[in-house]
Amino acid sequence: MEGGEKQNRNEPSRSGPCRDMKDGSSQTDCRIRGHGPRLSKVNLFTLLSLWMEMFPRDPPEEKEEEEEEEEEDSRQIRGMGLVVVREGKVVGLHCSGPELHAGQAAVLQHGVRLAESQLYFSRRPCATCLKMIINAGVSQISFWPGDPEISMLESSPPGSVREEAALLDAVATEKLKSNSRPHVCVLLQPLTPDLLQFVNETSRDCDFRERQNEDDAAAGDGFNRERVRYLRAFSRRFLVCTSQQHKEILTQMGLENFCAEPYFCNLRHDMRELVEVLAAVAAGVPRHRHGFHREQSWTSWGPQEEVAQEVARHCIIQARLLAYRTEDPKVGVGAVIWAKGKRVGFGGTGRLSLVGCGYNAYPAGSKYAEYPQMDTKQEDRQRRKYRYMIHAEQNALTFRTRDIRAEEPTMLFVTKCPCDECVPLIRGAGITHIYTSDQDRDKDKGDISYLRFSSLTDISKFIWQRNPSDSPAASSHLVNGYLGKHDRQPEPETNRNKKLCTQRPSGAPSGC
Numbered sequence: 143m144e145g146g147e148k149q150n151r152n153e154p155s156r157s158g159p160c161r162d163m164k165d166g167s168s169q170t171d172c173r174i175r176g177h178g179p180r181l182s183k184v185n186l187f188t189l190l191s192l193w194m195e196m197f198p199r200d201p202p203e204e205k206e207e208e209e210e211e212e213e214e215d216s217r218q219i220r221g222m223g224l225v226v227v228r229e230g231k232v233v234g235l236h237c238s239g240p241e242l243h244a245g246q247a248a249v250l251q252h253g254v255r256l257a258e259s260q261l262y263f264s265r266r267p268c269a270t271c272l273k274m275i276i277n278a279g280v281s282q283i284s285f286w287p288g289d290p291e292i293s294m295l296e297s298s299p300p301g302s303v304r305e306e307a308a309l310l311d312a313v314a315t316e317k318l319k320s321n322s323r324p325h326v327c328v329l330l331q332p333l334t335p336d337l338l339q340f341v342n343e344t345s346r347d348c349d350f351r352e353r354q355n356e357d358d359a360a361a362g363d364g365f366n367r368e369r370v371r372y373l374r375a376f377s378r379r380f381l382v383c384t385s386q387q388h389k390e391i392l393t394q395m396g397l398e399n400f401c402a403e404p405y406f407c408n409l410r411h412d413m414r415e416l417v418e419v420l421a422a423v424a425a426g427v428p429r430h431r432h433g434f435h436r437e438q439s440w441t442s443w444g445p446q447e448e449v450a451q452e453v454a455r456h457c458i459i460q461a462r463l464l465a466y467r468t469e470d471p472k473v474g475v476g477a478v479i480w481a482k483g484k485r486v487g488f489g490g491t492g493r494l495s496l497v498g499c500g501y502n503a504y505p506a507g508s509k510y511a512e513y514p515q516m517d518t519k520q521e522d523r524q525r526r527k528y529r530y531m532i533h534a535e536q537n538a539l540t541f542r543t544r545d546i547r548a549e550e551p552t553m554l555f556v557t558k559c560p561c562d563e564c565v566p567l568i569r570g571a572g573i574t575h576i577y578t579s580d581q582d583r584d585k586d587k588g589d590i591s592y593l594r595f596s597s598l599t600d601i602s603k604f605i606w607q608r609n610p611s612d613s614p615a616a617s618s619h620l621v622n623g624y625l626g627k628h629d630r631q632p633e634p635e636t637n638r639n640k641k642l643c644t645q646r647p648s649g650a651p652s653g654c
């Protein structure tokens with residue numbers, strides 16, 4: 143993020159969808175011919191911070207969102223998500239744990255390496271976090287303008303200890319904000335036109351839903367039901383229910399300028415659209431009856447080193463969010479790498495810490511339009527994109543935030559089956575676990591092929607599948623409790639072309 147991107151700390155402004163930051167690595171967020179709309183970097187970081195707030199707790203609890211929400215509401219200090227960005231790249235994904243706030247967890251993990259980085263919080267951090275972050279020398283702190291970490295939505299009686307704590311924190315936070323060198327602000331950008339529709343369409347038809355769509359074709363629209371359910375849960379969590387309450391919270395946070403029209407209306411609109419994107423992306427990876435299942439191999443890593451199903455699903459959704467920054471005209475791919483340390487680490491991610499993440503794009507620092515964009519279906523081989531595109535896994539490994547250590551299980555979550563170019567890189571880097579969808583496995587598409595993935599036997603592979611217990615067809619392929627590698631049906635081409643429903647859900651919260 144450069145200077146031009148910054149907003150005045152108390153001055154709301156809406157940047158046009160094409161006025162994206164120049165991030166050094168790319169390009170433009172304007173719509174390019176034949177290319178789907180992209181998420182801006184600011185919106186990606188914002189969405190990742192919201193999603194990190196929902197990182198599954200350890201030990202994972204099988205709970206419905208409603209119950210979780212109630213429990214959350216009964217505490218005054220709300221859990222938060224945090225994204226640490228340096229030079230336009232994500233270098234940390236954090237969330238609050240039982241003892242540490244997200245901001246404290248980031249300070250512990252990064253220390254002075256936080257200097258000159260930008261932080262994206264899913265709520266305004268409390269004074270305890272803010273003073274340490276400012277002290278570490280960060281250059282910018284952005285927060286989602288909903289209920290802050292020390293909740294103001296609590297119905298505490300006037301004059302109570304809790305109300306006093308919230309007021310004292312609000313005063314201290316304001317003082318820290320106004321006296322600090324780093325820019326403390328609200329960074330929200332309107333979505334690129336058509337992006338929400340694009341995310342809905344691509345989530346409904348993504349590899350993680352494809353089999354479910356086949357099964358549900360007769361039973362109605364499973365995707366839409368799930369999306370509306372997420373939208374309700376996320377709206378309760380991230381949007382302030384009434385305009386009046388929202389204005390009170392903004393005023394207490396020293397953001398009274400946002401309360402004036404048209405800023406207030408725009409702010410609520412932009413917040414709601416981002417929550418809708420998150421709901422669609424989450425619904426793209428069905429929660430019920432599907433999961434990642436280990437493929438038979440002779441790996442030396444014991445089963446205790448896998449991550450819980452809900453954690454794996456959370457990480458693949460991180461990767462799906464990253465994929466909406468793709469520069470590939472056709473296929474967005476996202477990848478995230480997490481390592482599992484020996485001891486319980488910082489904050490709510492337990493033993494897991496981020497190694498790196500990325501999406502497929504042309505080489506950093508290059509101009510998008512200079513490179514060929516054709517795919518295998520087009521005639522001219524010289525003008526095809528394949529020799530120029532950096533794959534999501536390659537970007538995640540190149541721009542990793544720390545080394546991959548031999549003694550730590552290291553997990554790659556990637557939205558598409560690794561290709562033959564990436565397989566040796568993944569093995570060479572020391573990745574021990576891969577979580578992916580294997581739609582393209584064993585296919586040779588000429589310029590790009592997926593033949594080597596199956597031979598990757600020294601890495602634990604977890605393939606997205608319908609749960610064996612739910613699928614009589616799949617269970618016949620079970621070998622010693624593991625899934626055989628050829629239990630998939632051939633890819634149905636027709637499903638990709640079916641008509642897409644993009645109407646708004648009836649359960650969507652109304653605007654301002």
Ligand SMILES: [Zn+2]
Pocket residue numbers: 243244245267268269270271272291
């Ligand atoms: Zn805090």
Ligand SMILES: [Zn+2]
Pocket residue numbers: 533535560561562563564565
């Ligand atoms: Zn690849």
